[in-house]
Amino acid sequence: MNRSEIEAGYRALQSSFAAAIEGFDGEAAFVPDVWARPGGGGGETRILSGGRHIEKAAVNFSAVWGATPERLTESVAAGDSFYVSGVSIIVHPANPHAPTFHANLRYFESTSADGTGSAWFGGGADLTPYYLYEDDAIHFHGVLRAVCDRHAVADHAAWKQECDRYFYLPHRGEARGIGGLFFDHLTGQLDEVWSFQQDLGSRLIEAYLPILERRVTVAYGGAERRWHEVRRGRYVEFNLVWDRGTKFGLDTGGRTESILGSLPPRARWVYGHEPVPGSPEAALLEVLRAAPRPWQ
Amino acid sequence: MNRSEIEAGYRALQSSFAAAIEGFDGEAAFVPDVWARPGGGGGETRILSGGRHIEKAAVNFSAVWGATPERLTESVAAGDSFYVSGVSIIVHPANPHAPTFHANLRYFESTSADGTGSAWFGGGADLTPYYLYEDDAIHFHGVLRAVCDRHAVADHAAWKQECDRYFYLPHRGEARGIGGLFFDHLTGQLDEVWSFQQDLGSRLIEAYLPILERRVTVAYGGAERRWHEVRRGRYVEFNLVWDRGTKFGLDTGGRTESILGSLPPRARWVYGHEPVPGSPEAALLEVLRAAPRPWQ
DSSP: OOHHHHHHHHHHHHHHHHHHHHHHHSSOOOEEEEEEOTTSEEEEEEEEESOSSEEEEEEEEEEEEEEOOTTTSSSOOTTOEEEEEEEEEEEEESSTTSOEEEEEEEEEEEEOTTSOEEEEEEEEEEEEOSSOOHHHHHHHHHHHHHHHHTOTTOOHHHHHHHHHHHSEETTTTEESSSEEEEEEEEOSOHHHHHHHHHHHHHHHHHHHHHHHHHHTTSOOOHHHHHHHHHHHHHHHHIIIIIOHHHHHHHHTTOOHHHHGGGSOSEEEOOTTOOOOTTSHHHHHHHHHHSOOOOOO | OOHHHHHHHHHHHHHHHHHHHHHHHSSOOOEEEEEEOTTSEEEEEEEEESOSSEEEEEEEEEEEEEEOOTTTSSSOOTTOEEEEEEEEEEEEESSTTSOEEEEEEEEEEEEOTTSOEEEEEEEEEEEEOSSOOHHHHHHHHHHHHHHHHTOTTOOHHHHHHHHHHHSEETTTTEESSSEEEEEEEEOSOHHHHHHHHHHHHHHHHHHHHHHHHHHTTSOOOHHHHHHHHHHHHHHHHIIIIIOHHHHHHHHTTOOHHHHGGGSOSEEEOOTTOOOOTTSHHHHHHHHHHSOOOOOO
């Protein structure tokens, strides 16, 4: 593997995922926005909004490089440089019964002035439902587990746990969603990790689309919509307060519109909001506040 | 001045400001929520929502104390303790032509295990319009300037500048609003600063209510409402990404619902949103992106 092979792979995933979402929606299309980074590199942000089923989605590719920003690491020296490429995907369906989907695959290289360096992969995929459907959670985790089981470099148990740990809102005592996979700083066996990433990328649609298909037709009204917006407020809180990538991007002068392309189209804050005990909304919240489940 | 005098003053401001807002709205009332802090102290959060003119408002009083949390300062030692009391006010009107108002007055004490310690005041008030009315900005700053001019301890020029510096979104290259006053760590002449704070508190209604009165009757439609929500998204971004008080509160296990009571009721994110050149929306944005104006 090398940079151009990885970039081509990420671009291909961007296109195939976008095509699948457009095909599913049947109405709205992704609008591309190609951008260049003054310090080196650039990317292509593609946004779909106001679809029949998909209220907002973003599939973003980027490959940027240059002198390592001082805030990237604690021990940056003159002459240090970095390269990072990645693809990130977020889908916010309009129907509150259909969960939000998020995935990210990324590759880093860090090079010192003396020529030594290191490279690593990171990534993951996770699901944020607004109503709990156990079979959706089981299906989603099942696809991710099956991908991991095909690759010796993948550690499903550890990465599922890491995902539950990462997508957690300490100030709410709540998980963001029902988890998935999260891995980072995989420095060894890079060819094998790259094979795993490609396999994972190719299965994302299989992990998500069947869930979308069966939930976008569930009837809902104003109360469900309101709950949807309150929960999307939590999504905003996670991304803006706790997400390392968002913080790092905004701190180091990343491209704001691409970074915040993941935010939901609408959100709502209601003081002291608690669902009615015994309601479907309360059932979701109980799961998000409890110890993560295996979903198998 | 002493703790109980300050607490009584903050509570009185909470009540008088809430009464003025209720009187103005004419329909909705603040709902009190009294809470206790496990480690010492507590507060009273009062929230108004769904009013005729005021979509959401919060007037919060708190006085909390205890062992200094490790994250409060970089050099915390066993036996260190803190005390902090404050009142914070936020008003989000429903009409996009009426600006959001925010004010905060606070008093800190920090005591070391050996008995030495320090005390200081902080606070300020600022305005976040969604449409620019120059006379509103001039009136608001005029009232704040007049308060400062009556007190030798107050430095209007410096504190206005500090406000512009503080309420700024680097990732957007935009000010949050048209500023006001911001001061912090005032450690000297505490009696005089307390007199100033009381005077400032008593003028907040005079600074804001006339603006509310003349803007809540301006006609608006869906386009203005949408712009309102997009700009409120920026308000969320500032509070969750950059505001030191919010960050500190969420990091140290503060009361989440009180801390996030300042968030707007509804917000919206639209990729790459830019107002039509020459429009009133563009006029506001130009001001927020330019060097701060004196407003006098």
